[in-house]
Every structure is written in C-alpha cells, then in structure tokens.
Amino acid sequence: MQKQEFTFTIYAENQVGLLVRIAIIFSRRKINIESFNVSPSEIESISRFTIVIHETEEVVKKVARQIEKQVEVLKVYYNTNDEIVWQELAMYKVSTDQIAEKVQVERLLRQYGARAVVIRKDYTVFEASGHREETDKLIDFLSPYGLIEFVRSARVAIIKASSGFHEKLKEFEEAQPGEEVVENEYLNKQEEVFSM
C-alpha cells in the first residue's frame, strides 16, 4: 500500500490531557505528525481535532481505531485529500520600505490572494490562506525582498460527505446507541475510506 496524506477528524470531549493521549498514539508508532489542530466543532463542548499524517491506509485505519478506543473520544474519521476541503493560514512579515519600493503590491494581493493585515512604517504583515503549495509560492515570491518572519497554521478541514455531528451526538447520549454509531459500521466495507 502506498503512503499518502490522510487527514483525521476527531470529535472528542474537551478534556485536559486528551491532546497528549492522542498525540502519543502517533509517537509510540514513530509516526510524524505533519499538522495538528484543535478547535471547537459545530457542537458546543465538543472539540474537533484535525491531524495530518503521511502513511499507508492500513496504518491509518489501525491508528484511527486506537484513537477511537480512548474513553473521551466520540468518533474518528480519516480521509484522503480528495474527500475534504481544507485550508491553512500563513502570515508573512516584510519590510515596508522594501515592499513599497520594489513590489507591485497590488499584483501581490491579486495573484496570491494575499491580504495586508498590518501596515506600519517599518513592517507590513500579509496573510494568505490555501493549500500548502499556494502559501509556499508566496514565500518564494517574498524571499528576495527579505522575509523577516513567516508562520503557517495547521490544516483545518471539512469533510465533503459529512452531515455534521448533531445527529450522531444524540445517539451517543442515549444509553443504547443506535446502529448509526456502532463501531462495526464499516466492517463489511473494509475498502471504504470514509470512516473506520
């Protein structure tokens, strides 16, 4: 099986220590995490982890089960890149003098979809969001003019086929969850990628 990028989407309780519990499932198996994000989800009190790794689907599936086994995790999904819509946010700090003198700022803003967040006498901060390649291009563009600082956020992703977690949560809150949420949902469809 080929290694490729997979994005985990994890719905979990907002609990101190859960981040470590999830992170060490990867480190124990010596899997490098490419990107790790925790944010609120569509439901109050439930956190949404978005984790990107480069691995085979077999490994990803096993890791997903190990994560879902954790007491405070409600549900784990994993997806290939064509099953999700995703973005990363990047920020670039450059010298205002340099930029004003040598760059056609207008072109920069249009061509790279960048936005000026702060413009001061001494420096300017641009932001751009998009896929890795897109934000990388802007680095290449700005580097010759002296890129003072650069930072990029973790990936956040929306699953194309998902209908959200509201309905599922109702099931979880029942003492006897319905078949919708049981673990062996995809047992018979082992090749199916959408969920474990």
Add this chain to the structure above:
Amino acid sequence: MNSILDIEEQILIKPGVSPKPPVKEPGKLSGSQAVLEAFLAEDVDIIFGYPGGAIMPIYDALYDYQDKLKHILVRHEQGAIHAAQGFARASGRTGVVFATSGPGATNLVTGLADAMIDSTPLVCITGQVFAHLLGTDAFQEVDVLNITTPITKWNYQVTDATEIPAILAKAFYIARTGRPGPVLIDITKNAQLEKFPYEGYQRCEHIRSYRPKPIIRKNYVEQAAKLINEAEKPFILWGQGVILGKAEKEFKAFVEKSGIPAAWTILGASAIPTDHPLNVGMLGMHGNYGPNVLTNDCDLIIAIGMRFDDRVTGRLDKYAKQAKIIHLDIDPSEIDKNVKATVGVWGDCKETLPMLTKLVEQKVHTQWLQRFYDYRKIEHDTVIEKELNPTGEKLTMGEVIHQVNELTGGDAIMVTDVGQHQMVTCRYAKFNKSKSNITSGGAGTMGFGLPAAIGAKYGAPERPVIAVIGDGGIQMTIQELGTIMQTEVNVKIIILNNQFLGMVRQWQQLFHDKRYSFVDITSPDYIMVAKGYGIEGQKVSERADLRSALEKMLNHKGSFLLEVMVGKEDNVFPMVPQGCSVSEIRLS
C-alpha cells in the same frame, strides 16, 4: 514513602492522648471521606497501599473506616499494585490501590503497564501535592498523569473535592466495563482535605464518549456460523476474554456443541478444565506441539477474546495463511490489528457466543481431533514424560508441578512469576476451575508472582494459592514476605531454583553460542530469609524428599516457603524460536 509533614497540618504530639475522630460538619464530607464512601458504594472491601505525605488525608479518613475497608500495608508500591492485580484476577472484581505522590506513584508504573496489557480492572488512587504547588517542582511532585497516560485505560487529576464522587464513579465504571483496564485518579492534597456538601454517590452507568460494548450485528454472527458449519478442520483459540467476560459456561457450550478442538493462551488457561477432551492445550512459543503445528493446517480459526500476541503467533507472515479467521473481541481495535479477520464479530463474548452456539451444527470432528491427540502423543514421548517423570539425578521443574497437581487435584490457584518456571507451570499445571492461572502475560513482569499471590488469596480466600517463582523473580519483590508476615495471609511459595536466570540462559545457549552473559545469579539462603520474616520453609534437592515436602507445605497452617533445587541447565521445550513460524516448533 517518607515525607515531611506539610506545615499546614503539623500537629503537636502529646503523649498518652488517644486519637480523636475529626470534627464532623453535618451534611459535609471531606474529599478523603468521599473517596472512601465511593469505595463502599462500589462494594470495595480491600485496599492495597502504602501511605505517604500527599495521601495522608485519605489515610487519616481511613482510620475511621477500618471496620469496613481492609487495608493491606505492602512493603513497596509495586507490591501493592501487583497484589491488586492478583486480587482482581482471582476474584473477577476491581482491585484498588493507594500510593502517595512522587516516588510512590512512579512505583506503580510497572504494575499499570502490566494491568493495561493484561486487561486487569484496577482503580489506583495517588496523592498529589496541593493544587497551588503543581508545576513548581514541589517536594514529591511528579507529573504522574503524563507518565501514566499510555499505560492507563483512563486517568484524571482531581483538584477540587466536589469532583470526587462523580470521578470515582467514572473510574470504577471505566475500569470494569468493556475491555477492563487500569484507571488512575491523582488527587491533590487540598482536594482530599476540602469539605463540601455531600449529596450521595451515584454509580456511573453511561459516558457519552465511551461505548464499552459494541453492538452485535447479527449478520456477522450468521456469517461466522456459516464458516464454522462449512469448515472441516476448524480450530478454536481462546484467551482471557472468556474469563474477563465471565463467559466460561457459554464458551463450554459452544465448544461442546461444535465439537471443535480448542487451545488457549496463557491468560485464557483454566476457562475450561485441563482434562476436557476438547481442550487440546496451550498455544505459543512454549505451548503444545499439536496446537502450534495444526495452526498452519486448520481451515478455520475461531479466535475468542485473544489478541494474537507475537508470542502466540510466531512469525506473522507464515501464520495460518491457509485458514479463514473468525475473530470475536469486545475491543474493536483488536480486530485486524495483527491478523486480518475474514469475519470480525465485535461484542461481548458472553452475548456473541450463545448466538453462535445456536447457529452452529452439533458435530464431532473425530479425525481432526485425533490429529491433535497424535501430536500430543509425540510430545508426551519426547518431552513431557522426561519432564514429569524424570530419571536423571536432578529434579525438574515439571515434576514439581506434576506432584502439586497430584496433591491438589487441580483445585489450587497457581500464581507464577516470569520465566522458565512460568512456562512449565502453565504447561503442566492442572486446572479444574476458572481464574486458576494468574501470571504476567503481555508485560512479562518479573517480580509479579509473590505480591500477586498475596492479592489472589484475598480475592479467593477459600482456595489454596500456590506461588511458583524463579530464583530471579523472587529477588525482585522479596520484600513482600514482610506483607505476608504482617497480614498472616496463607500463601504457599515454591521457589524453583536453577541458580540461573533460566529463560535468558536458555536463549543464550540456543541462539548466542552459550555465551552466558550475566545470567549466573546467586541467591540468599531463602529458608533463613523466610525465617527472618517468621515464615516456615524447607529446601529440597533430592527427589526422595520432594513429595513429603510438598505435603508438608500444603498441610501447613499459614504461609510456607519451599525452595526446590532443579537442574541448572534444563530447557523448556517445545519452543517456537523467535522469527520462526508456529509450525517450525522445536521439540529439543
């Protein structure tokens, strides 16, 4: 652990004044009292522990609960947790441990790892420094939560007394349900001391993010039954899941109706009696000949509550490639983890087995079963007979276990440590009842045996408990003889002394050209050591003395230590060498 008393609670000790109960505030409990109330509500009646600075408020509260909660004072926190494991394994209940912060808590680590891999339900309470001191490198402060995260099913730090009833309820619920495991609750000292309006204890029945039992899909059970009915050479492998699921009866009914030969992992041992005609023996590296060889000849494996550990499967890419696999497990992450299942039946085997039994045809697999018996005959002639009825000068480990069988009839709980004596005991001990084989399986923790045997006796006081331990393992936790001395618990200890770290030596002999690197271990005079602890003992080196010594041990009132000198360079066979397929098992 010794500790300096915190300034907040230094007290003047006046000689001759009897201890006074703490001042009662109506409707209010301290966090410490709430912990103990939770224990009572969860039917806990025994705690294995060791006091220290950061857990003193709980111990203070315990002073007033002594009539309801028995506390076993061990000699080292590792002893406490192994004892709690032994208790849980012998009784089927949840073991409870107390330890203080810092080194007290870190001493639990080995036991937690052991309980995690062997799915033993434990609730461990550790004291922690005051909440305002967290992260300040305070005296005996250790980040216990993060140390224990990978080796607990769940852990939590309580910093506020009001959380205690709900958290303890969650802890017990998580520890015992689904695939059981250890839970650690770290309670800061202020939370132990704080008083709060107590509204009673509510047992936890549901946590929305936790589904201990996967819902059983009937169609997978049906698919499994179809495969079983079509199979000509089906083979059952069972593990501890049958015992943890309290499904021995359901399992026996399934085995008997389907007529399928069944073999066990060492943690599954004793779920059905040793002499059951369909019990064909032990799996794995030092398991029986037939079950290992025929794994690669059967056409269907039905794995029940076992996890295909590498010591069971040997080389995975040559493991049962010809067979279809049905895997029943309560833990979804076990299915397809090591061996890909043709049909995975996720669920509690107490429920799935009766469903399966109903659908399978009543059968006898006479010819197929005979092949197991044929291999058993070969193994008996080449290995077992020599081991159980040796003619050589030196005593063998096997003959000791064989004699124990004859004297107990198979009714004893056998507790073992880790190494050659463990494999020999698992291979040759006779088990009539479930929960009779208590050993450290997945973790292979030397030092497990003695404290686990103490706990096992408290877990099943009506049954004889025999600890079989090597001369290496006994020296790792020998201090627990002190616990035996103080509690007067009745544990029979057999040290099988080959004056070597035998299992490592065996590997060095077979795979490292007999380069015996640091396996030559000396022993103290165990009988004198036992005597120092007020425990009677005897040393046996001659065959002629063995039987009477064992009788003396078993008839002795109270604990007894029997040291048996066995052959120095005896090996355990059969053996599946590491990296080999199960069918490449060696008889010598």
